[in-house]
Amino acid sequence: MIDILICDAYLYIDHEQEIPDGWIAIEKGRVHSVGSTDQPPPTAARVISARGRLVTPGLVNAHHHMYQNLTRSYAPATRMPLFAWLQALYPLWAGLDADCVYVSSYVAMVELLLGGCTTSMDHLFIHPRPRLVDEQFRAAREIGFRLYATRGSMTRAQEDGGLPPIALVQDEDTVMADCERLVATYHDPAPGAMGRVALGPVSLFSSSERIMRESLAMAERLGLRLHTHLAEDMAEDDCCLNLYGCTPTEQFERMGWASPRTWVAHYIYPSTSEIDRIARAGVGVVQCPSSNMMIGGGSADALDMRERGIHVGLGCNGSATTDHASMWMETRNAMLLGRAGHGPQAMGAREALDMATRGGAACLGWEDEIGHLRPGACADLVIWHASDVALAGALTDPVEGWLRCGPAVAGTTIVAGKVLVENGEPVMAALGDVLREHARQARRIQQRD
Template sequence: MIDILICDAHLYIDREWEIPGGWIAIEKDRIHSVGGPGQPPPPAARVISAHGRLVTPGLVNAHHHMYQNLTRSYAPATRMRLLPWLQTLYPLWTGLDADSVFTSSYVAMVELLLGGCTTSMDHMYVHPRPRLIDEQFRAAREIGFRFYATRGSMTRAQEDGGLPPTAVVQDEDTIMADCERLASAYHDPGPGAMGRVALGPVSLFSASEGIMRKSLAMAERLDLRLHTHLAEDMEEDDYCLSLYGCTPTEQFERMGWSCPRTWIAHYIYPSSSEIDRIAGAGVSVVQCPSSNMMIGGGSADALDMRERGIRVGLGCNGSATTDHASMWMETRNAMLLGRISHGPQAMGAREALDMATRGGAACLGWEDEIGHLRPGACADLVIWHASDVALAGALTDPLEAWLRCGPTVAGTTIVAGKVLVENCEPTMAALGDILREHARQARRIQRLD
């Protein structure tokens, strides 16, 4: 007998594989089987009726900064572009400690689950105190969330020509020792892993060439993935030209980072030839639609990059630029951006969902097990919910209705075969206490006490 059977669903299994009126069976932490009308399902210990709703793979968040939910909608920074925004918030983030990172990560993961995300990376690059990423893994384990930590780093403080204050900058030896420690303690390369580790010097603005090259060498030695921000702001071009005598992409290539183990965030301002080169090198890209629109800095042309062969995922980015962590919202906004840029015929819900599932899994190097619901995949899925009022009249295409109507939330979210959201509510008993502690920590970080 299988553990969970979901029936009466419109199943989106994978690209070009949908089953109207279908069922999906879960055994332990894996998809056991799928079927449609006329195919009897196996007996199950628990049966969940989807009542005709859409069921998709769990969405994959390929770029995030979870700690930033401690400074959401911070009033002095709400009308700033990227660089002054960072310079305004960095002094607040110097107050991060173990308790605030644990609570902010916990809240971020629950919020992601409510938005249909079952796997998320996090790019934690602010380290005013040691062992902060350990607290993120503690939160993920308490919740049961599939987590891909990216050990970010900054080495170039303001007095060295970078952006951040000295309090959040570390020396190269300290960074590399902690990267080695985290990989040894938490990186699980095996099937069905609940925790993995990547290396992520933050950007060419704030990370030296030395730390970029050392991170590459360690990633090759330990078989880890690499991540950074690239070509996010036009000022990055001027910075790289003055410091390195080349564009950001050219410096990225010179350092050896242009390779299949790398995925990059934003990539808004490359040249056409640079896009072709990173496509040929196997680099993946994350578009962060809501954050890019909120900060007013443009957005990657995801459709153009996909047509050139780049694997493109989606990300929420920082919870202080996006101010939310809903991958449903990111998927919808990706669809809208694509239609604005290329016309309504170019982009629909299926293309956007492919980026939010398969695309994100490709960024994390995890396409074999997550981002689809083929038998044998990790049992990470979502039964989507919208009000009857919102869906009234949407009769012909449940998947288009999922993004075009709404708002839509996760009615049920399952990770590794465990129900973590049920009836649109998280199942974590500790959440109330965590939210109260988060409120206290946010007031402290924002210096409101």
């Protein structure tokens, strides 16, 4: 018998298929079948009526820093440009420990679920204490969230031309040993995995050439993906020119990172020829609309990159820059940026939704199983809710209405066939205790001298 049947839905399967009055059947954590009302659905142990609401694949967050929700809206840094903002927050983040990472990851994952996200990467690049990524996997397993942890690193301090203070820098041997341990412990390359690991030196100006090369060698040896920030800020050009005598993209290419196993965050300030080279190399790019607008640093031209053949996903980025973790909001802001830059005819809800689903899945190298609802896919999906007031008059196109109206929230979020948000509320009994501990840890972090 089918585990769950969702009926009376407007089904967005992927960019090629929509079923206006349909059903979707879930069995053993997979999409078993989909159909329309003129096709009798299978018998199921549980039936959920979507009552005509939009059902989409779970959104895929392709770039995040979950620990940063401990320092949201930190007043001294709210009007700073990127580099000054980082330097203002590094001393606070030096207080991270296992408890901090666990509660911040737990809160981030629940918040992402409420915003319709069912798979997220996380780029934890600050490691003042050992075994912090382990706490992220603990939170993900307790919740039932699909996590792609990226073991980040910083190996070049201010004294060596980097950005972080020396207290937050690790040596290359320590980093690579921990990467090897995490991959052996948590990385699951099998179909339907709930946890995977990628390698992520934070940036070309705060990571040494050695760590870039050794991360590449390990990724090739173990079949891993690679991630970093690239061309995020104009000041990055000056840093790379001083350190390497070239642009960030040129150094990225020199390090051998320009390949289909790599995806990069932001990529706001490349030249046209550099974009073309990145496209030919098969590198994925993540646009982080809200974060880039909040920090005032511009944003990647997602439409132009898609036209050049680049897989473009969307990301929330750090909760300390966007102060939220809603992939619905990122998807809407991506649509607005596209329209602002290229005109109303260039971008609609479906193009933005495609980036938030298939685009993000492609960045993670997971497009075969997530980001769509074709039979055989992981059963990660969302039944979207919005108030009757917000949707009043939106009669002709549920997908456009979902993103143009709103705000929309996840009424039901299902990951691997398990309901994690129901009637707009998380099902985790421990959430209250976690939030109380999160508040305590945030106060401790922000009161550091």
